[in-house]
Amino acid sequence: MDLPITPLLPAIRDRLAAHPRLVLEAPPGAGKTTAVPPALLEAPWLAGRRIVMLEPRRVAARSAAGFMAARMGEEVGGTVGYRIRFEHRVSARTRIEVVTEGILTRMIQDDPELPGVGALLFDEFHERHLSADLGLALALDVQASLREDLRIVVMSATLDGERLAAFLDAPRLSSQGRSHPVQVEHFPARRDEALEAQVRRAVEHALARHPGDVLVFLPGRREIARAALALEGAAVDAEVLELHGELPVERQAQVLRPAADGRRRVVLATNVAESSVTLPGVRVVIDSGLAREPRYDPGSGFPRLDVVPIAQASADQRAGRAGRVAEGWAYRLWPASQRLEPQRRPEIAQVELAGLVLELAAWGDAALRFVDPPPPGALAAARDLLRRLGALDDQHRITSTGRRMLALGTHPRLAAMLLAARDGDERALACDLAALVEARDPLRGRDDGWRARWAALAAFRAGRTDADAHRATLAAIDTAARQWRRRLGARDAPPREAPAHALGDLLAHAFPDRIGRVHPRDPQRYLLANGRTARLADDSALRGEPWIVASELRHEARDALVLRAAPVDEARLRRDFGERFIERDEVRWDEARRALVAERVRRFDGIVLDARPAGSVDPALAAQALTDAVAALGLDALPWTQGLRQWQARVQSLRAWMPDLGLPDVSDAALLATREAWLRPPFEGATRLDALSAEALGEALRSQLDWPLRQQLDALAPVRIVVPSGMERRIDYALAADGTPEPPVLAVKLQELFGLADTPRIADGRVPLTLHLLSPAGRPLQVTRDLRGFWDRTYPEVRKEMKGRYPKHPWPEDPWSATATHRAKPRGT
Incomplete structure (x- = not known):
């Protein structure tokens, strides 16, 4: 063929x-x-x-x-x-x-x-x-x-x-494809119409108007099930089939073969039918314009499948499916005015990268060539998580635990949990949890506890199904758990019962950053190991539990809301995470008292368990605490002077005008990011923010430029300039809101520039000064960057107006040959 x-x-x-x-x-x-x-x-x-x-x-x-x-x-x-x-x-x-x-x-x-x-x-x-x-x-x-x-x-x-x-x-x-013309139309929706209802109308229209089979693109299994249910009650003289990745192999094969009896078919498919498989007999495509694609979910810590609009390239591919065997028709279920992105964005730019970073650490080279490089922020977050999971050391090298995790071929969080199981029962329970976490919620979000979900799975295995549980989802979870047990070589059957803390004790290894301790004054709020806070729903059965692990959160303005969690046994925490229970002296900045506070602190990771006053403040800890305080309060908490802000503007301006000099970035953002290097040394021995003088701050700032760069700064972006009158006048530098340099300004009395033809320049002649020409009283007469043009065109009018107002000052007819001066005319002249 x-x-x-x-x-x-x-x-x-x-x-x-x-x-x-x-x-x-x-x-x-x-x-x-x-x-x-x-x-x-x-x-x-x-x-x-x-x-x-x-x-x-x-x-x-x-x-x-x-x-x-x-x-x-x-x-x-x-x-x-x-x-x-x-x-x-x-x-x-x-x-x-x-x-x-x-x-x-x-x-x-x-x-x-x-x-x-x-x-x-x-x-x-x-x-x-x-x-x-x-x-x-x-x-x-x-x-x-x-x-x-x-x-x-x-x-x-x-x-x-x-x-x-x-x-x-x-x-x-x-290569050219095999295609016939496809007529594309946008099938209108009705007011407040659900997607499955619009699909049903479009399918009925297509079957009545056109020959051949109908292929309907929907985001996922849930939408396919709803559309199939809607078509059951419609006058559809065709066989309705489903096609998605979770179908058994034999049912997938049935969809990919032509109908044996010649009956027309309506195939409800995910984007698996977009380019990866060919369906025979399709003459009509109905496209929802939606797909489920992975996005990083900060609430769960995993990539999640979100329903998103497809790209234009995908829409074109889907429509092309209708023109394989003859002329076809494509109906799009979105408005003609809606514009789609041209191409699909790569997953590497929008998902969580812990698995990728672990693979790169195992390979031993993070500098691989990617078509689109991974975002630095996502890489840093992934490394931090992998260190918590024990997969990487402090130098980002893979550990023996990390290699074992990698071999399991799942997300590092779940791999860490599977490896943490101590015996047969725990391994089987960990396999159940891995399957539950990866699957859809079998209880449709009924409560926030993992215990109820595992209990529903145990009941399903015993032949009982809760009325609120989704039987097909539980069957898929049971199959996945069985595959995990086979993968781990776990011979024990899954337990029929589990102690109260058993689930949480395992999940803590997958989510060590989300282990939480109840707030001492609010049983509904929890302090998390990552330093954040979370709250339970008002009706949560976990309220008041001393320790929990929150596997799924919804981030909100103040606290995160716990969507899924389990209680944790403190004794097991101390056994499994003993190195994170620490006691040490700490010094922190107390904003209310505007002073340093020294404490003896007991903590679990980022959770303070107990704090009591300590003795004298350790100088090294004090310097660090003051440096951290500046990060929290902002650079304005330091004793800036106008001269120091001018120095900052000069450096930033010259850095933009002459990038080849290699001047460091001294913007506020960069200074905060590098504060450890330049700000901590002058804080040594201090216990108060106001102990830092403006002189010490200036020296700390200037220390970022070596001596040759300081000399070049003074020569190329000078503080003052000598004007024809013989006087030195200040140059003002400024930065725009976006950090780009404003034109430098020289404010000078007009009489001080007599005889000067061209506008003064700095930065090796690259940047002209903006001249604010002043009256003898210091009021602005003209702003210009073209001094020659001012003398030729504007000065005669200024002279005519100002000569009578300031008769004691020179206003010569010929400014080119006049002597520049900062003084009034001598008496009697």
């Missing part, structure tokens, strides 16, 4: 023979996923080795492997196999291996030389999953340092191929 990409296959083989990297652009339906890997099997450069293809979705991985195997007349697991989380079908004969999620990352980490692998293919790279970005970065490093013969192919349906080819220094090939 010829596919649109078939004519391009010889060129793909030839390019890879001459170059180790290739960017392949092909629209959905071109056949790249299933035609390219088999076409490369006999390439001489492959030399009989395996091809590993990263496929972002499990449904697509199974489908691609099954399709390729069927075309070869084989079963999956022969020449073609796949590996996905908790499941694999490969054998010693497998030459094409389709893998998902972090499988490729694990393969490279376990053996960077990739023995027996000749080519890595990254399919659907335009989806920009974090695992694909990391896998590509690792593969490029392997190719550069260990395996020059390794071929890397990046395949995409919609991507800036030119940019990617430049990044990879790779040739770029493009």
Whole structure:
């Protein structure tokens, strides 16, 4: 069977023979996923080795492997196999291996030389999953340092191929798709209409007006279920099918095959049907314009799937699904006036990066080449969490615990909890918790306790289901827990009962930053280990518990609201986290008393358990406390003078005008960020903020410039300048609100500039001064940066007006030849 990409296959083989990297652009339906890997099997450069293809979705991985195997007349697991989380079908004969999620990352980490692998293919790279970005970065490093013969192919349906080819220094090939015209319309919503109701109307319209099957794109399983229920009560003469990643394999296969009886079908699908799989017979697409995509959730500490508008590139791909076999129609369920983002944002820019940072630490090189580099702030937050979990040391190196966590292939928080279990019962309970945390809430948010959710799971296993519990979700959780027990080698059956603190004692290892102690004066509020506070809901059963661990929070203006938590046993905390219970002398700034306070403090991490007055203030602690006080109070708490603010403006201005000098950043933000280096030394021996004099502050500030830079500052951005009258006059420097320099100002009496033709300049002649020309009384007459033009055009009018008002001062007709002076005319002249 010829596919649109078939004519391009010889060129793909030839390019890879001459170059180790290739960017392949092909629209959905071109056949790249299933035609390219088999076409490369006999390439001489492959030399009989395996091809590993990263496929972002499990449904697509199974489908691609099954399709390729069927075309070869084989079963999956022969020449073609796949590996996905908790499941694999490969054998010693497998030459094409389709893998998902972090499988490729694990393969490279376990053996960077990739023995027996000749080519890595990254399919659907335009989806920009974090695992694909990391896998590509690792593969490029392997190719550069260990395996020059390794071929890397990046395949995409919609991507800036030119940019990617430049990044990879790779040739770029493009294939045409197989498509027919598609008529696109926006299907209007009715006032306050739910999405499933609009879907039902659109499906009824499509079936009545157009031939063929209907493909409906919805964000996720929940919306698919609602739409299916709405279609049950509609006059729909078609088979309604669902397609999403949580379907059993046999039901996925049913959707991907044509209907045996020729009956029309309505397929309700997530974006798995956007580019990863091909559905036969589709002539109409109904697009909600929505998708569930990962976003970092600071409340849970995990990436969460949020419903977000799709990108324009995705909308175009979805519409194109209607034109595979003949002319098609696409109905969009959003207003025509709504504008979409052109391309999908990469996950690396918007998710939590603890897993990525742990992988980089295990690799031993954080400087890998990423198509889009990870944000520095997210990297720093991830390192901080991993240190708390014991996965990294203080130098950001991976620990033995971190390597064990990485091998589990889940989020580092859950990996830390799974490894913390002490015996068989705890391991089984930890597996239950890992499955519960990763899954949808089986109780639909009924209360804030984990115990009720685990009890619902235990009841389900015993054949009982709470009326408020979601049975299908509990079944999926039970399956996931069983897979975790098999992965950990936990032979014990899950316990039927659990002690009151058992869940919290395990969850504390996943969320050590959210262990909380009840506030001494409010049983509803908790002080958290990360230094923040949280409150329970008014009806929470956890109210007054001495210790809790909050696994999920909703951040609000004052305190965070606890959405999910469990009680923790203090004795277990002391046993498992003994190093975080400390007693030490501390010195802090008391804002109310405007003074330092020395205390003997007992604390657990960021939670103060007890504090009592200490003796004398330790000088080193005092200097640190005063420095921290400035961070809290702001730089205005220091004894700034006008001269020091002028010095700051001069440095910042010259830094902008002449960046080649290498002057340091002395903006308020930069000074606060570097306060430890320049501010703490002058505080040594002090116990009060006002002990720092303006002179000492000035010397501390100026110490950031070495002697040559100080000389250049004075020469290029001088404080004063000599004017033609022979007097020195001050130059005023200022910064705008955004920190950019304002034009420097020289305020001077007009008579002091007689004979000067051009505007004075500073910064090696790059910056003209703004002249505020003053009357003899010091009042402004003119503001200009063009002195020559002033003498030629404006001065005659000024002279005419001012000569009578200030007769004792010179107003010559010819200012060019007059003598500059700061004095009045001598008497009698």
